[in-house]
Amino acid sequence: MRNVLSRAFAFAASMGLAITVLSLLLLLTVLGTLEQASSSLFEVQRRYFESLFVVHHVGPVPLPLPGVYLLLVVLAVNLLAGGILRIRKDASTWGILLTHAGILLMLGGSAVEYSMSQKGHATVLEGSTVSEFRSYYEWEIAIAERSGEGPVREHVIPGARFASLRPGATAAFSSDALPFDLVVTEFLPNCEPRESAEPGAIDGVALVRLRREMEAEREEAGARVTIVPKDGSARIEGLVWARQGFPMPATVGDRRFGIDLSRRRWTLPFSIRLDDFRQDLHPGTGMAKAFESDVTKFQAGTTQQARISMNAPLRQSGYTLYQSGFIEPADGSSPGARWWSTFSVVRNPADRVPLWSCLVITAGLVLHFTRKLVRHLRASKPPDASADEGRAP
């Protein structure tokens, strides 16, 4: 048993494994980059860079490969076993150790970011306030109950539970608080409703699948849902589409609900009011020189003014708001026109890890290569200038 473990450790720590993993990472990086000429970055990321396995097609020939996530896990194990634990530890390897530690730190930071971060955007009109942001890519179905004058209570189904439905498959959702189960019978990542006389159409309308966009954030998803009342009354079938602008109404018993498909939302622990947005162009051109937004932040009864601009985000309560874009109104040049400003909003607990790891890696490489250079200079004999200088190679 000990022999098996020691052989497994030797394999996990081997230089051969490191070179194989790095070579596969390089191959996937190249393939994923070339793929971006014909597929959206989101799709390429999902298939090549955020997967355990990927099947790349070389013409009609499928080529199965490990995905980048799997490779990064193997690389981390290899680094830990070979580059930290097994490596000889003396003055000659301090730089290498430090470098490997820096890379491990970076991989750890990436893992934290992948599993715990929230990324989206908030678009705010001048004078308006916002306290939530939406994902660029993820979807959700929200079931809201209208109960008179009181607050609306929402039940949210994250997209991860229905966005990968295969044709013919269904996904059912149930809650004790709801008098019905919701069944998603079809999900189309990019579609539009059209009049249809086909058997599957609902009230003469069917969702028609559209070609995937190169920019996935432009896509408008749709789903076919069935409401199955728990009291055995008649099922209700309906369509929800991201751009329809109003929820699908449903009445079960004497309770009224609205079912809505939209980009996933997160609530901020503070509110932001956009006071002013400015776009400076380089004079005489349409090229942006700077964008900046003056905002007021409201949190726990306090207000604070801040400016968000390119390369100068606002950090607050673990969230970071970046100046991302803007929408110019039709009367944009008139003095009272109100512009929209778009902020990228990110919550990433490992936000600063890349900087720390960069410092560690730099220190390690400088230490290692400087040491090697000094050794090389000491070891090399002074050249015999008279023997060789000026000779053709």
Added chain:
Amino acid sequence: MKRLGWIALALAALVAGAALAFVAARSGPPDADRPASLPPGRGARWAPETVDLFARLPVQEGGRVKPFSTYASFTLLALNGKRSATAPEGAKLSATEWAMDCLFFPEEAAKTECFLVQDAQVLDAAGLAHEGKNRRDRYSYESLAPGRMRFFEIASRVQDIEPSKRDAVQSQILHLAQNLMRFEQLAGSLRFAQGTPTGAASRAVAMTMGADVAPAAWELVDRAPDLRMFVATGGPHGPAGGDPALSAWFDGATRGSGGPALVPPPDGAEALAEWSSPGEVVSSAFTERPAAESEVAALRSICAMAAARGDRDAFAGAARAFRDTVVRAAESRGEYAKIPLEVSYYRAGWLHWAQAGFVLAFLLAAFSWIRGSRALSRAATWSAVVGIVALAAAVTLRCVIRGRPPVTTLYESILFVTAVAAIAALVAERFHRNGIGLALATASGAAGLFVANRYETHEAVDTMPSLVAVLDTNFWLASHVTTITIGYGAGLLAGLVSHVWILGKAFGLRRRDPGFYRSLTSMTYAMQAFGLLFAVVGTVLGGIWANESWGRFWGWDPKENGALAIVLWQTILLHARLGGYVRDFGLAMMSVFGAVVVASSWWGVNLLGVGLHSYGFTSGILSLLLAYYAFEGLVMAVGAAHAIRERRRPAVRT
């Protein structure tokens, strides 16, 4: 005696270098605004001091205030493929002289053959004759004007076609149509000074200024608040109520408003960032706000120059008055300080001196190998040092002129990578003293500057442009971009050293000198280690910048992936060497492939045209890149064939 020979050689090298630089400079450097010598018969249209004065005039274009000579130089480069033109009578015109011709003698400029047409099929598309011309030749505006509308029609359709799907002729027609418009805008800039209505011809002028006056254009602009009610936009046949003569003049003046922005905003209008062309001043005075005193003064000087265009002395006087007006305004806005420096930067031709230094160094190094002369070798080293110093001076001056770090555009990345490769090669030569570092310093210097020159000519746009908002940060430009380009330089140099290793082995160079090949391997390893350090740090810094700007450290953008590919390949290479998977031959082969990875990251991913690094997109380099890949493939094939031959050779026991 030896010493005398050395001095003679140094002097010869100096003279040869100066001659080379002079020839290079005459072949069309960016400072091509020096007064040209005119052949007898044409008459000296422009006094040298007037050309110099115009060269130093500030003009706003592409979001920045630059010298008129820079504006003229890149405009002519876009039209003519070079920075000079030949007047109909055979005189060689500098870019500034050509632009002055366009402004003040548009009818003569229209006869100058300054439109480079790459393929005569372009003319066929518009039904224009080209008998007696080469397939690739130059044409005047006058000869192209009959096909003007046809060119514009085709260009309008071509614009709707994706750039990658356009054929060569379509792209050239679009380019020619854009150049025709550019010429028309420049040549029509001073249209406002012509055809001014007299009191006899215009009721409006008679009422406001007197029945018997013949006002200059600037006077009409000065009186615009009184005259504007009589102007009907749309020309003499515009809305009822307009004064036909005045409206016709106004219409012509504003049609010429697309020319160079020569007039600064008025004093006290610091909030206004945009300069105006003379036509725009006229348009603004009649439709938006009265012209300011400084604007009227500028127009008055322009009118005086236009009126005195045949009289060199009178023209020079008016030009000085115009210069005084606009320079004072630009200085008060803090927009003039770098203009003289930029003029002198281009005039000094630093890059041509650098190229001459590298070429001369290469020749001297080659002769030193042939003759085994230490003196020649030293002369080659010093010539290479001259090249590096000139190149470093050019890069430094560009930093000072724009107030930015050394690398902000693809063009500047070529200069910087060239400098890094040349310096690193000379440092390697200092340690190894085998002549290879010197040879590679000179070869990489000359080749890099050749590529920079070709790229600049191909793009034909200002190489010190304004930057998009996200790049407007000197900290990240200085840290990430500079670091990553040092990594590019080291990776390419490692590939170059490995070429010597592979080709030397294959063709039996220094066959009995294993120490020579050991030193090459040592150089390659050092370059790869140096490159890895900068590639890793540069790539991670890029991620940190992206995190600061967009909120994500890594987005798998093609340019990011390109940088990652370099890091991965260099890491694989160094680990393979450390683990004993490859030896000297493998290291050399992998380093050649590493240079391919660097080229793909630097240029190749730009061809995909996707991703957030949109400022790095370029076109027209595919064939050059494919040729480079083919060459590297050939080198690796030669290396592989040699390795197979060596393996098959029976071992000799002694």
